[in-house]
Amino acid sequence: MSQKIARIIIELEHIEPRIWRRIEVSLTTNLRALHELIQAVMPWEGYHLYQFTIGDRDYGEPGPDDAIWARKTYQAKSMRLGTLIDRGVSEFLYTYDFGDDWRHRITVESVGVADPDIDYPTFIDGERRAPPEDVGGPSGFMDFLEAIAKRNHPQHKDMVRWYGGPFHPTDFGAAEITARLRAIAERRKVSLEAFRRSREMRER
Structure with a gap:
């Protein structure tokens, strides 16, 4: 069965001129992994909390204090991009750093069949430094x-x-972003291969 991918655009809200990135990712990507991809392509440094808001649900890293809030936070790793798309979701919000409150609009531009010669995720294009x-x-x-x-x-x-x-606001470091995503894609490839071998060993 052919792997499916989504082309998504990540746009930082409330900033002009626009700061955005376009990437292609596997539909099996969960929201925690998508968080890591957003961190890599903007880039951010990853030392603040984050949250995805999708409809009436929030996804992130639930903590011990969550019980005091009226709105529950679900595990980001429990939801995959493909599941959201199957449910008709084509746009949602990613917030990073609740102090600075960086809000990113995530839009699914298209869904298609993966190129077997490309290791995903992959960087397409973007504009302006984060x-x-x-x-x-x-x-x-x-x-x-x-x-x-x-x-x-x-x-x-x-x-x-x-x-x-x-x-330099116009230099967003395309080469560095491409290298970061290639490293993530390589780690994903190694992990998938290890999983495949482990499953084959169990089935023998």
């Missing part, structure tokens, strides 16, 4: 861009020092 971690959300990022772009801005030197060097 904000630095802990910059202060969309409004803080816009202030950061203004300060770092103008040498005579009173906060220019402080922002360059805080970031650790110049920030």
Whole structure:
């Protein structure tokens, strides 16, 4: 049976000009794995909490304090992308860092048969560099861009020092993103092969 893939676009909300990435992933990808892919392609550094909001359900990493909230958080690894698509879901929300509140609109653009010569996930294209971690959300990022772009801005030197060097908003690092996804695809390939061999051994 041929593997199926989805082409999805990840777009950061409340930011202009648009910051977005397009990738292709297997329909067997669960939401925890999709979180890791989003972290790799934006990229983010992964040290804040995250959550997917799909209809009236939230998916993430449930913690011991979840019982005090009225809304339950389900395990991200329990839901696969293909299941969502089968249920008619074509768009949902991914939030990273509840302080800065980075909201990403995830849209399923198409579903098709995988190319047997490609190891998935794979990066297609995108535009503009993602904000630095802990910059202060969309409004803080816009202030950061203004300060770092103008040498005579009173906060220019402080922002360059805080970031650790110049920030190039149009250079989103396509080569680095491609390399990250290739590494993830290789790990997935090795894992699937190990699973296949283990199953064959059990069936003997």
